[in-house]
Amino acid sequence: MARLLPVIAILAAWLYAMVDCALADRAAVRGGLPKTAWFLVTVLPAIGTALWLIFGRPRRSSPPRSGGTGGGRRPMAPDDDPDFLRGL
Structure with a gap:
């Protein structure tokens, strides 16, 4: 079983x-x-997976920062949304 674990890890990373x-x-x-x-x-x-993850994979873009005023942010839940609550 211990010999099979690295093979499973490589296959999972490859997929x-x-x-x-x-x-x-x-x-x-x-x-x-x-x-x-x-x-x-x-x-x-193994080699192709490592090359993709190190050199080819797109970098994550950070989420846009708000200016501290919350302008442009939308409420996450419907019960936090004033427009939704007005329509009830």
């Missing part, structure tokens, strides 16, 4: 990298390669 590459925005992919080339790189289970 994650392939799906992540397939769903990534074409314009946000880094590394100087087109998205199709990155997908072909991820076909290599």
Whole structure:
């Protein structure tokens, strides 16, 4: 069982990298390669996964910051939304 654990971890990471590459925005992919080339790189289970996660994966964009006034923020729950409560 202990010998099977690294194989399962590599397969899980490989599957994650392939799906992540397939769903990534074409314009946000880094590394100087087109998205199709990155997908072909991820076909290599351990090396391709590492290359995608280190060099090709798009960086996360931070959520926009509000200026402290809450302008533009919408309430998360319906019971916190004054427009929804007015309509009841």
